Amino acid sequence: MNNQKILIKNGLIVTVNPRMDILRGDILIEGNRIQSVDSRLSVKDTEVFYADDFIIVPGFVQTHIHLAQTLFRNMAEDMSLLDWLSSVILPGEANHTPQSLRLSAQLSLAELFRCGTTTIMDIGIVRHAEVLFESIAESGMRAVCGKMLMDYGEGPEILLESADKALRESLDLLKKWHGYGDNRIRYAFSPRFVLSSSDELLKQLSELARRYDVIIHSHASENKTEIELVRQRFGMSNIEVFDHFGLTEARLCLAHCIWTNETDRKIMKKNDVKVLHCPSANLKLGSGIAPVPDYLNRGINASLGADGAPCNNNLNIFTEMRLAGLIQKHLHGPEAMPAPDVFRLATIEGARALGMDKEIGSIEPGKKADIVFIKRNQVHSIPDENIYAKLIYTTQTADVRHVMIDGNWIMRDRQLLTLNEEDIISKIKL
Numbered sequence: 557m558n559n560q561k562i563l564i565k566n567g568l569i570v571t572v573n574p575r576m577d578i579l580r581g582d583i584l585i586e587g588n589r590i591q592s593v594d595s596r597l598s599v600k601d602t603e604v605f606y607a608d609d610f611i612i613v614p615g616f617v618q619t620h621i622h623l624a625q626t627l628f629r630n631m632a633e634d635m636s637l638l639d640w641l642s643s644v645i646l647p648g649e650a651n652h653t654p655q656s657l658r659l660s661a662q663l664s665l666a667e668l669f670r671c672g673t674t675t676i677m678d679i680g681i682v683r684h685a686e687v688l689f690e691s692i693a694e695s696g697m698r699a700v701c702g703k704m705l706m707d708y709g710e711g712p713e714i715l716l717e718s719a720d721k722a723l724r725e726s727l728d729l730l731k732k733w734h735g736y737g738d739n740r741i742r743y744a745f746s747p748r749f750v751l752s753s754s755d756e757l758l759k760q761l762s763e764l765a766r767r768y769d770v771i772i773h774s775h776a777s778e779n780k781t782e783i784e785l786v787r788q789r790f791g792m793s794n795i796e797v798f799d800h801f802g803l804t805e806a807r808l809c810l811a812h813c814i815w816t817n818e819t820d821r822k823i824m825k826k827n828d829v830k831v832l833h834c835p836s837a838n839l840k841l842g843s844g845i846a847p848v849p850d851y852l853n854r855g856i857n858a859s860l861g862a863d864g865a866p867c868n869n870n871l872n873i874f875t876e877m878r879l880a881g882l883i884q885k886h887l888h889g890p891e892a893m894p895a896p897d898v899f900r901l902a903t904i905e906g907a908r909a910l911g912m913d914k915e916i917g918s919i920e921p922g923k924k925a926d927i928v929f930i931k932r933n934q935v936h937s938i939p940d941e942n943i944y945a946k947l948i949y950t951t952q953t954a955d956v957r958h959v960m961i962d963g964n965w966i967m968r969d970r971q972l973l974t975l976n977e978e979d980i981i982s983k984i985k986l
Contacts (some may be wrong), residue, residue: 558587558963560839562925564600567607568932570943572903572918576896577696578943583612586927587737588962591919607929611943614641614918615674615698615926616873616960617906620773620811620832620861623679624649627660627984629865637779637841642710645866650712658791661691662980668697669967669975672928672956677809677832677861677910679746679773680704684714684759685725689733696966696974698926700771700910702746703729705761708754710970718792719757724762730768741963742910744771744809749778750786750797762802771807771910774798777820778812779843793822795829803827809909812860814844817967821854830857830909833901835879837863845883849892859906877902877948929958949958 564583571577571593582597583590606713623643632644639866652660668676675698680688685703692699705722706715726745734743747753753761765772776794777783783794790797795816798804798955804827811832816824823829833846851858862871877898893919907917916924930951932940937950959967 560963561586561599561602562963563597563602563604564612564927565604565606565608566942567610567612567929568940569593569919570611570921570947572614572900573920575723576692577874581918583927584815585963586949588925588964590919590921590923590925593919608624609932610929610957611932611947612919613672613928613930613947614903615916615928615959616902617859617917618668618673618831618861618873618876618907619809619859619909620834620863620873620904621664621676621678621871622864623664623667623678623691624652624657625660625866626664626871627656629869632866633653635841636781637843638781640841640867642843642916643729646711646715649681650683650714652684654679654687657681657684658691659980662695662975663984664837664865664871665691665695666972666975666977666980669695669959669972670956670970671872671874672930673871673873674710674928674959674961674966675906675910675912675916676697677701677744677773678737678812679748679969682717682722685729689729689736689741692735694974696741696961696964698916698961699900700742700744700773701733701742702726702773705745705747705757705889705963706752707757709752711752719760722757723760727764734768734770738962742769742770744773746773749782750794750969751789755801758797758801758803762806765803765806766855769807771809772803774811776813777815778838779816779841782964783815793817793820795823798829799823799827807911811863812838812843812846814838814846816847821850822857823849825854828857830859832861832909833858833880834861834863834868834876835883836875837867839879839883841867845887848880849884849888852897857905857909858901859909860901863959872953873902874951874953881948895942895948898948899944925960925963927960928956929969931955931957
């Protein structure tokens, strides 16, 4: 248990509280929580960290990540979604050993920390999923994770399991890892998408997710060909399939949601379905642009994720924020997606998608001390006339100097403290 006190002095604090306050001031951390945020605090017998040169922001939340795919970076170029899956990604996942999967996870986590990401939702892998949980636990990352479920359709035989086996292993992982580390790790049921799920699997998932009160994390409505195949099989859209099997009655989080119609969006709004927006991946695979402004106008929660390195080439939240703003301006005009709204997608709205908005996503008393320190006076980012524009459009990964999760330093002065970066790189290069 972390019982230390840290007083952070004189930082420029981007609180993301309900008023979106930005203030020059101090933060008192006791153990793993923020105790006070004020313009001036004085506490005796406390470690003091002087933050005069830093913008202090809540740790970034990425709600759709594939830790298992980072070793496939730069290997799957210039292909559409289903070809990309069948020719590179599924064979790669099928060939993972526990050792290669651990390296992929560690490489991913190191990159995520370096861009200030402190919470992720990872969709997992069919085989050796325990390795992902172990890697997350050792790193200090806050995460929602699951075992990927595939029991239907085409793909390497080794990835296709019976529904009973897949769900039995999922429940074993849930019972071991859900709530681990003072609730730092949580479980999600993770069917890859409806095309790789049997009717029986989808039926059972709905009941299990409600029984255990955990998230269902999947992909939906990413690609036009996918949409056509879903309609051929079920006679309805992706969202209607999830609704038909009762999954929208659970805590459903869906990556992409590019090709949705009015019926879909009414279902999503009614059932509080969460949209996990991955602009880089959607652009690179030529899938399209998700109608995020419409989702937000309807009150549908949206958040951001880098997806996987093979369809993005990096896991950088600053890239996702920048693109999330820019691509909508082309379609809807320059007023669309103001920088503060985009910043919320990467912080408090991501926390809300994961059911953690009472714990993380903003810098407020009582919340977990997941905090990121960004160097201010950089030649590429000054002046500070608009802090949110600075964070969205000019900040670079190298500007993230320190990262804290649960009141523990994860990175200091760009040095990772929970992962051996040189060791990871040396093993991969071999």
